[in-house]
């Protein structure tokens with residue numbers, strides 16, 4: 602169901618976070634979710650269009666429709682450096 606007029610549905614409900622310093626560059630995330638994850642020249646991955654933090658983590662707010670593919674990317678990460686936060690409840694989903 603798509604209804605872009607309702608704030609609740611268009612709101613960026615989740616935030617993906619990448620603990621980039623601990624990424625081992627296996628490329629699983631970029632294979633699973635290429636619209637959101639890309640491999641960088643230094644061999645690690647980046648979140649496409651992310652905000653880079655001072656501690657070198659990356660963050661991107663995403664809509665609910667983009668949760669599943671990023672959860673699959675997080676599940677595919679062998680060193681568990683991809684995290685997803687529910688911004689409304691502050692729950693750390695992974």
Ligand code: SF4
Pocket residue numbers: 619623624625626627628629630631645646677678679680681682683
């Ligand atoms: S799956 Fe994890 S370790 Fe592999 S490139 Fe992506 S973030 Fe880095």
